[in-house]
Amino acid sequence: MTAEPLTTAAARWPVPPPDGYTVDDLFTLPDLPSHTELIDGSLVFVSPQRTFHSISIDLLVNGLRRTVPPELRVRREMTVVIDKRNGPEPDICVVRAEAVAGQKQTHFQAADVLLAAEVVLPDSESRDRDTKPHKYAAAGIPHFWRVEMTGEDDRPVVYVYELDPLTKSYIFSGMHHTHLKLSAPFTIDIDLTEIDQL
Incomplete structure (x- = not known):
């Protein structure tokens, strides 16, 4: 046979x-x-999610939604159209409310995104640490977060970056291990240790 x-x-x-x-x-x-x-x-094509990826996204989306102003919306895993050949999918993004077109919407334009965040996993390290941040910055997205698993307790650490509009590149502005408290792009206050309850 x-x-x-x-x-x-x-x-x-x-x-x-x-x-x-x-x-x-x-x-x-x-x-x-x-x-x-x-x-x-x-x-x-992305590989199957790990628990850390899923619950880190949940933690940050829930935290962002607690303080997001009415003119902005928080979305997870939506394509962002940068140009004709680039449509990455940030794990989290904050977009202008007027860009939300309804429940069947599949993507946003980069010009409508204020924050893009990536939760780094072994199969996406290079894209999340290098390729995608460079593309987000070149597209003019003002804020970028990179989330990594760290320590013996596998908690998230959030690396925060802001766009330098002159160079169209991100400038590192802080690393947050247990508490993410920021004033931009709006007032944000997230207890990162809450991941233990998810």
Whole structure:
């Protein structure tokens, strides 16, 4: 008995167009896995979430929503269109309320994003620490947070960055281990040790 070769459409890898994929492709290609991102015209498939990733996002989204002003909204895992070939999906973003178009919305324009945050995992280290922050800064997103797991208790540490509009790059403004208390982009007060209750 011989094995049959896999010939179903589901077993074939998508072949990119000669100039790479565009954000239009990202939104129209059938059967893409959840949370597929577009970076430099290439589709990026994410691996399954870890508990740290999920509960860190929950902790920060809940904390942000407690103090977000009415002209802003907090969203998790939504595509941000930077340009024709880049549609990353920050783990968390704060957007202008007028950019929210309804319950079926799938993405936001970078110009409507005030804060993008990434929770770093082993498979996304390079993208979350280097590639995506550079793209967010070049797109003019004023604030960026990088969240990493640290210490024996595996709690989050939040690295906070603000955009230098002249250089279009982020400037490090603080590292927060147990308490995230900020005045920009609005008043924020999050007890990071609450992750132990999630």
